[in-house]
Amino acid sequence: MFRNVAELVEIAENENIKISEVMIRQEMDVKEKTREEVISQMEKNLSVMEKAVEEGLQGVKSHSGLTGGDAVLLQKYLEEKQPLSGELLLDAVSKAVATNEVNAAMGTICATPTAGSAGCVPGTLFAVKNRLNPTREEMIRFLFTSGAFGFVVANNASISGAAGGCQAEVGSAAAMAAAAIVEMAGGTPQQSSEAFAITLKNMLGLVCDPVAGLVEVPCVKRNAAGASNAIVSADMALAGITSRIPCDEVIGAMYRIGRAMPSAHKETAEGGLAATPTGRALEAKIYGIPMKKE
């Protein structure tokens, strides 16, 4: 069983297999399941992600009214205009936003690795799909590669906003997506690890400060940032750029930063954007309570 990214990459290199294959074999081993069982369970998750994106692109609205409809605006903009940031990137952003809008509306999603960060992995997968034309199996492998890296973070640091801030959620999700994009684009296991490290480095220190304690503001837009960060970092790694700080040390840094973060910035709705005048006013309106003062 791999305990860190270095071991994960080493197994893949030594056995000359992909990261996704390392994860599939470990899952079969740990859960005493056949390859078919493991693959078909992941395919179910993939279908849930596809449905969520579809639903979000139709347009949804959360109960609070804070989020919803932005994925539709982005798709419309993509159809009518030439986006400055590039079609693939903005398509990924719109699909990440779609997923998180469905999540905020209490629709059905697949946590990757969490619900609040569920947009990054499917958003990038379905956008990159249009460029790389992967087989169904390659799309399923994308999720195993993401999962392999997320597995290391969950065990060696945290994937919980309450324990480690948003860097642990959207930061991890974006980095997982970057690693999987690299594999799908034909990069090496080491390049996946570089993409992961570069992405997470750029998300270090991100706090979890949800307005009114809802997984809406700023969570939905942070998934947009996570998806774009993932694609850019994957391109950097595929270009041959490496991270000066090794992947496992970046994960360690993320863990320590999370520990040092005040609880006001770890999913308590007591600090950051949640404590802005507008954040407090929205909270008061949603719950019908007097406005909290600092």
Place this chain on the structure above:
Amino acid sequence: MKYKSVFDIIGPVMVGPSSSHTAGAARIGRAARNLFGKEPAWAEIHLYGSFAKTYRGHGTDVAIIGGLLDYDTDDQRIGKSIEIAEKKGMKISFHEDEAATDHPNTARVRIGDGVEDLELVGISIGGGKAEITELNGFELRLSGNHPAVLVMHNDRHGAIASVTQILAKHEINIGRMEVSRKDVGKEALMVIEVDQNVGDYILKELENASHILQVAKIVD
């Protein structure tokens, strides 16, 4: 290692909005329901830390009650679970507790039905994964690496032997075992970590052994 499966990371499939505050909370509720073995008539939920601060926005309340109704994380009825439970006559109360806890997402679930009651402390550690840290006042130190059988029993001679004999008969190997009791001759708890999965028919057999009150298993 706390997380063992890739499906702890890519998953669960769930109703939004939060894996820790909704899906993990539902799993804590469902663990209580499974250990209790039936639908409770009343539920008293204490929330701590981030759970206490943000439970309304995250639907932690409906998720825990959904779990008590035996709903899985992707059950669309979770959103209306409190309504449904109250219609069934369940008395529900929520308490925001200021006490400091080791984990920011901690819930204490007390449930009962006039005949029996149960108290459990669960933590939601992220990505929808939950751990039970306390049962009926007994601290649980589960490694989480193996399936575990929890046996509430009366502190009488032979109670432990009868349990281990049944496990031996079914070729279940015990990796770690811990027995604690509240007082001599009073309620006691066996925590047994095993190498093999324990089938429901074995649990039934354990339940029927003498001095055994409640049996439940925790699978990873």
